[in-house]
Amino acid sequence: MIALQASVIARAVEGALVGDDVLVSGSVQTDSRLVEPGDVFVAMPGEVTDGHRFVGTAVAAGAALVVCEHPIDEAVPHVVVDSGLAALQALAAHVVAAVREHCTVVGITGSNGKTTTKNMLQAILERHGETVSPVKSFNNEVGAPMTMLRATSSTRFLVLELGASREGDIASLVRLAMPDVSVVLKVGLAHAGEFGGVERTQRAKHEIVRDLPETAVAVLNRDDDRVAWMADRTAARVRWFGLDAGADVAPDTVWASDVASSIDGTSATIHRGDATWPMTLRILGEHHVMNALAALSVADELGVAIPDAIAALESMVRAERWRMELLRPETGVVVINDSYNASPDSMAAALRTLAHVSRTSGARSVAVIGAMTELGESQVEEHDRVGRLVVRLGIDRLVVVGEGAKPVHDAAEHESSFGQETTYVETQEQALALLRATLEPGDVVLVKSSLSAGLKDLGDAIGGVA
Known part of the structure; x- marks a missing residue:
């Protein structure tokens, strides 16, 4: 996290500072077992236990500041707030706003492929500047803010996975860190039971582009009709990717042909305008070509040459642990x-x-x-x-x-x-x-x-x- 005074954090989260106005430059943690000297510990009630029970453990581990929902009997500066979760999210929004001048924010959603696409973008963008992306699949109301809070004064790219279990979840995360580029991969039946049907899933996923300004870019899968539907429901400029070039393919559309797979990996020919490039991934599965197309589209939008981006993808040994x-x-x-x-x-x-x-x-x-x-x-x-x-x-x-x-x-x-x-x-x-x-x-x-x-x-x- 960027260095912040405790008083600045208190104002950002609308809390009351108790104790010294220390300068904090460590990480933000919600798990006391992960706290290291100089970190901020945010105590929150959870489904299994209450983080306030572990404030002492966090302080013993060296927490420099605690954010909590009631005063604590510990010799450490702390900020008392109404809601630990709301405070975590507000602090994340503050950090993103503070790094916005030098950092591009990319948001990714979809029923499948979010984590693989995130990892692909990490592999591409980290060659061009400090890149922060989620650990594992940190994409909910806690995980996404935790990723945002890892941004520093030298972060150039912040890549976020935005997941949802109900309508409104993605919209609330978008408000914290309005993406400069939003990607929608696919609308399918994943989590449809929670949403109450694929139509509600579609509405929930489209929240990542719905409120974007005209200066932002929506990167959409043209092969998925439920994703293509979103193009007319955003003010952002639209870029397409897909396997079906179509007769009306736009010059900036990144698409693929000649997709083939073997036990050793997956190959395709990548197209944009009149240019073509071969691509051979070590990642298994033809469906990962779509994830690669999304990542290449974002990279192209951010000024990374497509051949350089392809080389980064070809260096990846796997999508992620336990994913193909x-x-x-x-x-x-x-x-x-x-x-x-x-x-x-x-x-x-x-x-x-x-x-x-x-x-x-x-x-x-x-x-x-x-x-x-x-x-x-x-x-x-x-x-x-x-x-x-x-x-x-x-x-x-x-x-x-x-x-x-x-x-x-x-x-x-x-x-x-x-x-x-x-x-x-x-x-x-x-x-x-x-x-x-x-x-x-x-x-x-x-x-x-x-x-x-x-x-x-x-x-x-x-x-x-x-």
């Missing part, structure tokens, strides 16, 4: 561990990748599937679709793990062409024993589920990760 992560254990199998997140769209994309790379390499394909969460009333129907897709794609073996994913097994079993090649087990331990007993060298194994299903550890186990 390729593992090659000594057993001779190939494991694609994609168990950090799952939606109907990302599940279908991962299964298509498995089918394609297995077919082109002549390997046996094995899909290990856990539950997709937050789908609401469509939970059973969407899992049923996955099971039928496995059959249509000709995947050789299906292992379904956990009660929440059982409709995947049931649907595949009902397809006569699949026969005995689908197995349902209740636990990861059962799945691990089964896979260790039946996998053969050369098999390509996809492990795919939502994070809460916990299959990331199963993927690591068969992938040889300690």
